[in-house]
Amino acid sequence: MPTVLITGAASGLGWELARGYHAAGYHLLLTDINANGLTARIDELGAERVIGLAGDITDPYLHQQLLQTCRERFGRLDVLINNAGITHRSPAMQTDPAVLRKVMAVDYQAPVELTLSALPLLRQSRGQIIAIGSMAGWMPVLGRAGYCAAKSALGQFFEVLRAEAARDGIRMLLVYPSFLDTPIEQNALGGDGKQAQHGRSTIGQVCSADWMAAQILQAQRQGRERLFPDRCSWLASLLWRIAPGFYYRKMSARFAGEMG
Template identity: 55%
Template sequence: MSGHNTIITGAASGLGWAMTQVLLSRGDSVLMIDRDQSLLEQRQRESNDPKLHIGVADLSTSDGIDAAIALIHATFTRVDILINNAGITHRSLAANTRPEVFRQVMAVDWQAPVELATALLPKLRASRGSIVNIGSMAGWMPVLGRAAYCSAKSALGQFFEVLRAEERDQGVHVLMVYPAFVNTNIEQNALGGDGGRARHARSTVGGVSEAAPLAKQIIRALEGRKPRLFPHRGIYLASLLWRLLPDLFHVAMRRKFAVELRQH
């Protein structure tokens, strides 16, 4: 599994940077795509690895998605792994959220992964490569104040479950990762309903895990060509509660995320 050409979106910090370091250590060539040019350049200097490439693109816009695709084709003639890691969330009640926030969350969390994956399918078929998508427990279970994020992550999972079945005979591997709360910038940069930064602290279920151990778990699952990874047992149990006793789940969620209901 070493020596592959890998693309990671949202790679300049958090889980993306942690996965980049693991992949570089095993000999991969990695193209990091992120909207933060200064942080990308900083990471490149820190790494000082000739196999690390960087590219700037804002995946919340159609032009940015097209730019990312062009960057990939310009960097690698062969693509072995695409890791759709870039993500954005919000903390705002649906009734208080502007439509442009819904559109931005859906663009980054669903539209960009879909367009990148479908654009790269010819190269991934040729290499019998892998697509890794960072989903979320929110794609399975409703979470107060995250209507758009839950919707986007649910759509992400459904799309790539279908794509896995459609591309199986072409040799393309799809790994869906369903983490819980991870200590990354996604929550620190969460949008409020007006499109600015969310002004109240997030609520969580269970503990908040660190990016580095999760990155290693993901790469192990990638190497084993696993279809799904549920890295946090507590969240898997919560998903069972949602499916078996949804009304009880709603009671528990409203209590745990009560701070969201006070944001009227």
């Protein structure tokens, strides 16, 4: 029976992915910083094929625990889903550098380090890596400088790794969603590192986490390499490349309420 490891699995997209892979017959290894939330999710799924390990995804020791559990309890790792993430809503000039470091650590450095540590197991299974990027990595979004930078770095790293890992039979699916209805936005950081107090602005349609999870599962079954589920945001990214001045004017008007 195949095994999937999902980070950020206690809520939002991670939880919907856990439900989907559980229904598909996978063994699940789930992790999240929210220990109580993770325990509740495991109870909901039933413990027969599910193991949860709570912890901070930026902690290398947690990575060791997760991969050791894969070896000892399941004997394999077939799919690694780098889903855990955080964001901020604050103009760059009003953002404490510590916030930018935290966003980069969670959204870029942690998935990179976990993936590199997981490569031996993935080679054995000729498995797959799924990285949850963002359209914010393809185009600037005002008030999200740190998030845009982290997701851009994530996409570039895994696009390079795709070609290198393919020699070992490891496949790669990069997912570029736009605005989703998940707790990542509800828990967004402000410029001072505390929870953001203002609502978010959006481009295009805000999609549900269960819809997004279904799209990812389908893309994996189809053997796709990249998933751009929100056509409106994909077109906006093209506009940014073709007419950046026009894009900035539209973006500035749309996000004016967040600029203070």
